[in-house]
């Protein structure tokens with residue numbers, strides 16, 4: 106108990122005196138509501154000392170279960186919910202009742218509310234089909250981006266997609282009608298070659314134009330003021346490459362990248378280290394918040410992966426959060442579940458003072474300005 110009290114005091118002092126944040130700091134959306142502003146400032150301060158742990162679809166399902174109130178594989182193993190909850194909006198653009206991995210949007214709204222009520226943070230990616238022929242996010246057979254930006258022949262179709270996104274993001278509210286802040290991470294992994302918004306199928310200018318339009322349409326035309334915008338790459342070898350498609354300081358709040366581990370653990374560590382170092386440098390230069398927006402080792406087949414592969418590299422940097430991908434089935438999961446081979450090691454990772462799960466985040470009131 107005494108230890109807990111000390112930790113609480115120490116964490117509060119991190120939030121009130123973080124070395125990164127400056128008085129003039131505020132989100133890219135100049136009209137962001139007070140909770141969103143507080144989230145931005147507090148995340149930035151927190152990142153100076155701590156890294157929040159996140160899990161995709163944490164509350165929706167896990168290995169061997171779906172739809173069980175209050176359940177989370179991360180909680181079953183560590184005793185605590187993750188601090189960051191990753192979700193996806195793919196298929197909202199199709200008026201589907203469920204997102205692309207089968208989670209009903211109505212349920213998603215509840216999960217977001219639940220996470221927020223605990224003081225947790227929600228982030229949304231958008232594996233969107235393309236607005237022209239509605240083929241999957243992974244369809245790269247046409248040049249889509251140049252057709253949907255302002256001036257493009259299919260621009261109106263993209264606006265219709267964004268209308269649906271805006272309606273969904275605008276529906277994320279508390280019971281008393283207050284907008285819930287979320288981190289919106291569109292067009293992720295753009296330095297890859299697999300999504301219709303990636304660099305092999307759009308020019309730098311087209312990509313930036315799509316980003317600028319998306320930001321302005323959601324914040325100005327639709328009047329959403331509960332969003333932090335996250336720019337998130339896949340692989341990149343240099344700072345120049347990372348910044349190539351950066352839409353500008355007025356359009357971005359957070360910077361990140363997605364990277365996955367395969368059998369070559371050392372190779373993963375080397376690349377992770379190099380990219381985190383670049384990310385941190387860019388974040389400081391632009392005064393933005395850095396995060397490891399997606400990572401993981403499918404099935405976590407290495408029993409000490411958390412403390413011996415991920416943590417030694419992560420610990421060197423000031424990332425606001427690290428998020429691992431979803432726990433779908435025995436062959437496709439990135440967090441442990443009880444009995445999974447990395448479960449004991451995950452408990453040690455949970456206990457690392459640098460890492461914060463929901464239990465340590467809740468008392469910090471990340472949505473309140475200090």
Ligand code: BMA
Pocket residue numbers: 193205206232430431
């Ligand atoms: C991928 C896999 C897919 C999933 C997609 C979007 O990495 O997990 O099964 O559909 O993400 O969540």
